Amino acid sequence: MPAHGCYEWVAMPATETKNAYKQPYFISPTDGQTMAMAGLYEFWRDRIVAEGDDPAAWVATCTVITTEAAGRMPRACRWSSSRTAGRPGSTGATRTPPRSARC
Known part of the structure; x- marks a missing residue:
């Protein structure tokens, strides 16, 4: 599944002035390209x-x-912009994705 990134939530402990909470961190490719997730x-x-x-x-x-x-x-997963397997209308939707898109 193509994505711009994802969030990792890190548990932050309670302090004298704050309750415990989860801090979100956005993780994305450093080159700004689309990432792929299984x-x-x-x-x-x-x-x-x-x-x-x-x-x-x-x-x-x-x-x-x-x-x-x-x-x-x-x-x-590795992502290739030429990947067509799994896209609507693709004849490769039920086939094994190309090597460049395998996890």
Whole structure:
């Protein structure tokens, strides 16, 4: 899944003047390029919406695959702008992604 970055939350201990809290840190590629995270997505039809061509009938859902490092850190992958597997309309959606996009 393409992304500009992700957040890592670091637990900060309580002090005499502050309660404990979690400090967010935005993590992104140093070169400003798009990063890729391992994930799954699916489009499904909302059965409550009437049959027809109503775009609201379709819901897109996704999940990011995480690693054990730091609890819930997204699994980063190498990204190639030429990657087509998994893009809507791509014939490679069900095939193994090219080597440049594998995790």
